[in-house]
Amino acid sequence: MTAGLRERPAPPVASVALRSLAALEVRRYLRSPLFLIGVGLLVWTTVVAIGDFGQNVGVTDPGDQDFLPAFCLGLLGVFVGHQLTRSLDASEEAIGASPSDGVRRTAALCLACLVPGVVALAWVGWIYAALAVGNIPLSATIGAGARAAMLLSGVVAAVGGPLFGVLVARWVRFPGSPLVAVVVLAGWVLVSTVALALPPSRAGTLLHLSAPLTAWSSADGPRSPAWVAGGSPGWYLGYVLLLCGLAATAALLPSATTPRRGRLLRLLALLGVAALACLTLAVLPDPVRIPL
Amino acid sequence: MNASPTVDLTGITKRYRGTTALSAVDLTLRPGITGLLGPNGAGKTTLLRILATVLDPDAGEVRLLGRAPSGSVPLAEIRRRLGYLPQEMGFPRSFSCFAFIDYMAVLKEWSAPGPRHEEVRRVLDLVDLADVAPKRIRALSGGQRRRVGLAQALLGVPELLLLDEPTTGVDPEQRVSLRQLLSAAGEHSTVLLSTHQTEDVAALCDRVIVLDRGRILHDGGVQELVATAAGRVWLADTPDPGARASWRTGTGKYRNVGTVAPEGSERTDPTLEDAYLLLLGSRASVTEVAA
Numbered sequence: 001m002t003a004g005l006r007e008r009p010a011p012p013v014a015s016v017a018l019r020s021l022a023a024l025e026v027r028r029y030l031r032s033p034l035f036l037i038g039v040g041l042l043v044w045t046t047v048v049a050i051g052d053f054g055q056n057v058g059v060t061d062p063g064d065q066d067f068l069p070a071f072c073l074g075l076l077g078v079f080v081g082h083q084l085t086r087s088l089d090a091s092e093e094a095i096g097a098s099p100s101d102g103v104r105r106t107a108a109l110c111l112a113c114l115v116p117g118v119v120a121l122a123w124v125g126w127i128y129a130a131l132a133v134g135n136i137p138l139s140a141t142i143g144a145g146a147r148a149a150m151l152l153s154g155v156v157a158a159v160g161g162p163l164f165g166v167l168v169a170r171w172v173r174f175p176g177s178p179l180v181a182v183v184v185l186a187g188w189v190l191v192s193t194v195a196l197a198l199p200p201s202r203a204g205t206l207l208h209l210s211a212p213l214t215a216w217s218s219a220d221g222p223r224s225p226a227w228v229a230g231g232s233p234g235w236y237l238g239y240v241l242l243l244c245g246l247a248a249t250a251a252l253l254p255s256a257t258t259p260r261r262g263r264l265l266r267l268l269a270l271l272g273v274a275a276l277a278c279l280t281l282a283v284l285p286d287p288v289r290i291p292l
Numbered sequence: 293m294n295a296s297p298t299v300d301l302t303g304i305t306k307r308y309r310g311t312t313a314l315s316a317v318d319l320t321l322r323p324g325i326t327g328l329l330g331p332n333g334a335g336k337t338t339l340l341r342i343l344a345t346v347l348d349p350d351a352g353e354v355r356l357l358g359r360a361p362s363g364s365v366p367l368a369e370i371r372r373r374l375g376y377l378p379q380e381m382g383f384p385r386s387f388s389c390f391a392f393i394d395y396m397a398v399l400k401e402w403s404a405p406g407p408r409h410e411e412v413r414r415v416l417d418l419v420d421l422a423d424v425a426p427k428r429i430r431a432l433s434g435g436q437r438r439r440v441g442l443a444q445a446l447l448g449v450p451e452l453l454l455l456d457e458p459t460t461g462v463d464p465e466q467r468v469s470l471r472q473l474l475s476a477a478g479e480h481s482t483v484l485l486s487t488h489q490t491e492d493v494a495a496l497c498d499r500v501i502v503l504d505r506g507r508i509l510h511d512g513g514v515q516e517l518v519a520t521a522a523g524r525v526w527l528a529d530t531p532d533p534g535a536r537a538s539w540r541t542g543t544g545k546y547r548n549v550g551t552v553a554p555e556g557s558e559r560t561d562p563t564l565e566d567a568y569l570l571l572l573g574s575r576a577s578v579t580e581v582a583a
Contacts, residue, residue: 090382
């Protein structure tokens with residue numbers, strides 16, 4: 001009771017305040033049990049997958065391993081992002097009286113969603129290192145740039161999942177909402193893969209590439225030769241990156257007041273148009289299936 | 293006394309689905325401790341929430357710390373200088389005591405970790421929770437949790453401190469300790485203490501506001517309110533059915549609070565509680581007093 005009084009700090013620059021809050025959210029993300037389980041799962045499945053590369057067990061290209069970080073970090077990340085956002089609901093009133101408004105708090109959470117992205121980037125490095133060390137021959141059908149774009153779309157999905165979790169937490173409030181979000185996300189991806197079973201067409205490519213995660217190579221049967229689907233992996237990467245931007249901007253909206261809300265809505269429209277443009281460009285190449 | 297008041301409310305009205313929680317409330321607060329009394333549903337929490345800038349009034353003008361809380365910049369300016377303990381404060385399950393206060397300190401823009409951690413330790417020390425700082429909040433007792441809530445409100449020595457029932461669930465020893473803390477805070481800050489504990493108000497406040505059904509019934513000195521009950525409280529062997537409130541005390545005598553002294557009764561000094569009950573009139577019940 002005798003401790004001396006301490007002067008309040010001078011108001012920091014908004015970016016400094018955001019950085020401090022984001023640093024705290026990053027620490028919370030890193031300690032999330034689901035995230036740690038996801039990392040463990042990613043390591044284990046990657047070890048298995050790398051073993052398969054060497055033995056030529058799979059019919060698909062290593063570029064299609066993007067589903068590993070997308071599942072282990074992205075899909076589980078929906079729950080992590082949601083939980084981090086909602087965990088402070090109990091203290092909402094006290095938090096609401098602090099100078100850090102809802103937009104700053106959500107922005108800090110969105111920045112923390114980069115954590116699984118960093119892990120997924122390291123995973124990409126691991127995949128390349130494993131390919132180089134194992135001297136594993138890769139199909140020349142898929143160029144180095146395209147393969148990198150395929151793998152990086154897994155990194156983006158690892159970020160997109162938790163961002164989607166934050167978005168859901170900010171917009172809907174009912175028990176089980178993150179589970180519904182995961183089912184919707186998985187359903188979207190599943191529906192898009194139906195296109196791979198259909199004869200190649202622009203509409204089929206559009207359906208295939210509209211999902212936030214996609215498989216690029218497949219085969220018509222277990223003994224059939226593998227092929228790579230039509231479309232541009234580079235523009236697809238741009239498209240999924242913009243989907244992340246859309247999710248983050250939409251997550252900021254509920255707590256924004258005018259005039260900030262207006263600016264966010266304009267940004268949302270801009271990102272939406274850009275995403276559509278990227279998707280169109282990704283679909284533009286001829287919808288042919290090239291043998292691997 | 294400051295030239296401009298810390299709180300200046302004019303004609304504040306707030307309605308919830310047809311129920312008027314606050315009706316044209318005018319209020320000015322300056323540094324010192326002001327008690328806010330009133331029965332359940334009187335509008336105390338609504339008033340505090342408006343002052344804490346987490347709720348907008350339907351009508352009226354609010355000025356806090358010399359600013360109107362409209363627009364993100366003035367709002368942030370006000371929030372930097374206020375501390376708020378809500379009536380029902382929950383805590384995130386996984387946080388330790390220290391981690392939660394640290395999180396709140398970051399939200400209150402203590403960006404540099406060194407001074408921030410020092411400040412967190414200071415407020416935890418103020419509420420006597422330094423020993424349990426690493427413990428999970430869910431493992432703490434109700435009284436300790438209340439003090440965690442108070443600790444976050446004290447971060448950064450706020451100029452306006454809004455406390456909604458801070459002593460709920462706190463043991464008598466800790467209550468005395470909190471009184472010392474709040475009386476020290478009242479020397480440099482404007483403290484508004486909403487409570488059902490009239491003894492806390494009597495012990496701490498130089499001014500008391502009694503709110504009932506969204507209107508201010510009394511706004512003045514504590515002694516001024518107590519004086520209104522002088523000569524209207526007595527002890528007797530039997531309860532007086534005509535009294536505003538009547539209950540058996542530990543001595544076996546009945547304390548009657550009312551307007552007519554019965555025969556053979558013994559006058560006694562009124563307390564703030566007596567005066568409060570008389571002010572509320574017939575709406576105050578014996579049950580409420582006993583509670």
